[in-house]
Amino acid sequence: MSGRAGGGGGPRLNPLRVRRMDAKEIRQLFRDPKTKRIIFAAPIIQLLAFGYAVNTDVRNVATAVVDHDRTAESRALVDAFTASGYFRVVERSDRPADLAEALDRGRAVVALEIPAGYAADLKARRSPAVQLLADGTNSNTATVAQGYAGEIVQAYGARLAAAAGGRRSGVELRTRAWFNPSLESRVYNVPAVIGVIVLMMCLMLTALGIVREREVGTLEQLLVSPLSPAELILGKTIPVAGIAVLQITLVTTVALLWFGIPITGSVPTLFVAAVLFILAGLSVGLWISTISATQQEAFLSMYLFILPAIILSGFLYPVHTMPDGFRYLTWLNPLRHFLDVVRAVFLKSAGFADVWVSIAILLAMAVAGLSFATRRFRAAL
Amino acid sequence: MDSPHGLAERPAIAIRGLTRRFDDRVAVDALSVDVRSGELFGIVGPDGAGKTTTLRMLAGVLRPTDGTALVAGIDVARDPEGVKPHIAYMSQRFGLYEDLTVRENLDFYADLYRVPRAERPARLERLYAFSRLGEFTDRLAGKLSGGMKQKLSLSCALVHKPDILLLDEPTFGVDPISRRELWLILHEMVAEGITIVVSTSYLDEAERCDRVALLHEGRLLALDTPTALRGSVSGRMLAIRSSRLRRARDVLRGAATVRSAHLFGDAVHVLVEAGVRDEEALAPVRAAGLDVRDVEETEPSLEDVFMRLVG
Numbered sequence: 001m002s003g004r005a006g007g008g009g010g011p012r013l014n015p016l017r018v019r020r021m022d023a024k025e026i027r028q029l030f031r032d033p034k035t036k037r038i039i040f041a042a043p044i045i046q047l048l049a050f051g052y053a054v055n056t057d058v059r060n061v062a063t064a065v066v067d068h069d070r071t072a073e074s075r076a077l078v079d080a081f082t083a084s085g086y087f088r089v090v091e092r093s094d095r096p097a098d099l100a101e102a103l104d105r106g107r108a109v110v111a112l113e114i115p116a117g118y119a120a121d122l123k124a125r126r127s128p129a130v131q132l133l134a135d136g137t138n139s140n141t142a143t144v145a146q147g148y149a150g151e152i153v154q155a156y157g158a159r160l161a162a163a164a165g166g167r168r169s170g171v172e173l174r175t176r177a178w179f180n181p182s183l184e185s186r187v188y189n190v191p192a193v194i195g196v197i198v199l200m201m202c203l204m205l206t207a208l209g210i211v212r213e214r215e216v217g218t219l220e221q222l223l224v225s226p227l228s229p230a231e232l233i234l235g236k237t238i239p240v241a242g243i244a245v246l247q248i249t250l251v252t253t254v255a256l257l258w259f260g261i262p263i264t265g266s267v268p269t270l271f272v273a274a275v276l277f278i279l280a281g282l283s284v285g286l287w288i289s290t291i292s293a294t295q296q297e298a299f300l301s302m303y304l305f306i307l308p309a310i311i312l313s314g315f316l317y318p319v320h321t322m323p324d325g326f327r328y329l330t331w332l333n334p335l336r337h338f339l340d341v342v343r344a345v346f347l348k349s350a351g352f353a354d355v356w357v358s359i360a361i362l363l364a365m366a367v368a369g370l371s372f373a374t375r376r377f378r379a380a381l
Numbered sequence: 382m383d384s385p386h387g388l389a390e391r392p393a394i395a396i397r398g399l400t401r402r403f404d405d406r407v408a409v410d411a412l413s414v415d416v417r418s419g420e421l422f423g424i425v426g427p428d429g430a431g432k433t434t435t436l437r438m439l440a441g442v443l444r445p446t447d448g449t450a451l452v453a454g455i456d457v458a459r460d461p462e463g464v465k466p467h468i469a470y471m472s473q474r475f476g477l478y479e480d481l482t483v484r485e486n487l488d489f490y491a492d493l494y495r496v497p498r499a500e501r502p503a504r505l506e507r508l509y510a511f512s513r514l515g516e517f518t519d520r521l522a523g524k525l526s527g528g529m530k531q532k533l534s535l536s537c538a539l540v541h542k543p544d545i546l547l548l549d550e551p552t553f554g555v556d557p558i559s560r561r562e563l564w565l566i567l568h569e570m571v572a573e574g575i576t577i578v579v580s581t582s583y584l585d586e587a588e589r590c591d592r593v594a595l596l597h598e599g600r601l602l603a604l605d606t607p608t609a610l611r612g613s614v615s616g617r618m619l620a621i622r623s624s625r626l627r628r629a630r631d632v633l634r635g636a637a638t639v640r641s642a643h644l645f646g647d648a649v650h651v652l653v654e655a656g657v658r659d660e661e662a663l664a665p666v667r668a669a670g671l672d673v674r675d676v677e678e679t680e681p682s683l684e685d686v687f688m689r690l691v692g
Contacts, residue, residue, distance in 0.1 A: 020492035224441065225465065225493040
């Protein structure tokens, strides 16, 4: 409620004072071992988690098999499944009830049922039907496994037809994933860690840095000093922006050298997008600092922002699979646009011309965000 | 510090009808006070009297709802930026950066006020001399004792040589020895020509001020030198000791001869008319069957003045 009279015209800016403020901030940031750990360990931990632990690839899917036919042909089909590497047979049985149970109990994710008369049907050139049951609770794995199973069955059928000396089947479905031919989730996830890390740092260091000064009482001291609000904002945000750039470099280097993920596109484009994204992140951090009286409140607000931002970014779940309403919502999310640029530059050899729309949106967000946040910040002082 | 005293007929701070409302509550109610240049001025009152609100308005961090305050001749409401170089304001929790050293804190505040590099060594030397922080320059502020923190805060506030120093309860939570030292420092500062406005809820500290404004619920109760304020109490002040102090006070409050009665240390301070003898004053206590261990006439303290004005 403490309104301050805004005498003295426009924002006063003394570069020297801003520099001293920056120097003080950096000194404090790097003096605190906890902050240092957050700045350097957090990106590494996230990288390791998304590089190794979080594996959305579908491999060695636990499979239960009921073979009612028990012929060489039916065994060959099962072998085709296991030989692909995508499926691993964990149970065999001849009672259909066992399949349901294996799925229910979670012993298997996929169940294959081959009907009696399968070999006979093949020989008679009647298309036999095999049943594939998938545990839909893990929809991602189930969808991918179904896709693989379809391909395997089809390829196997074609081979049989060829072996039988018949015509090759007329329709041949062959799907292939682009940009990430081996469909490795690591290639997709690791570059995206840049976005999440930078967003977290911008929010956390800015908001907590300002709110801490408010809690301790130094903010009031700064306000009675000749330091202007503009100088205060710059003094607080420039070091954070610097750290964010440092982290982008760190994560990119690890992605390149450790995980061997190449940047195939334009690095300057990536950098431009990063700077705009950082500015957008800083404005959110500033804004959070204006609505939080304590560091705890700031932390909570941060989480309320960052969780939806991650979920609605395409970081873990593709944007195109979201319901319409949420898909439109992602347009308001700076992280979504930045990740579009990051993935395009890392994986799709994108240059500025390919991602200019995302960059334009980020620019608009940075400008709008900063002007809104600084206005709120001045009003809240 | 080198303000031209000869010319300085105008008060260091001129407050006229200064008012601040928070929603429905009036924190400071039409306060009008002049603080003379070079005086140690006390704003005294219990918690919630409006001391902090007044000081924050003078410092330009809180906008008055009504009225004006000229600080160093400048209207704080209209030009808070113009006031800043002239003043130092030490809030109740003066913000020190606890993760910076003594020296780094001082340097940072010197940077903010753009104290020329060439002047710094001499200034720090002086500040170290009175604060005796010279041997702790590399110690983190967070590792200092309460009293030393307070002295560092004061040093940071003084590093740009303000004309006017606004201190909000500077001795809050500080041990008695450090409190004493702090007041000695304030007297030194005043001797050098700085105008100091200090708020306190300790009435014994108020006695150390040149002039005192007694504040209660946002209103000015009295304004004068401590001596004059004490002199304003007409009649005799008796200190009565009994084994049941509270009962004694309650009984005395109801008595016709007594103008005011309140607890003070281990006694009840009772104000009676000049003509009333000791035994007459004690009669109600004895009548109530309470013992009287001791009675003596005493100088009224500021607390007595305050209690009488409020009571």
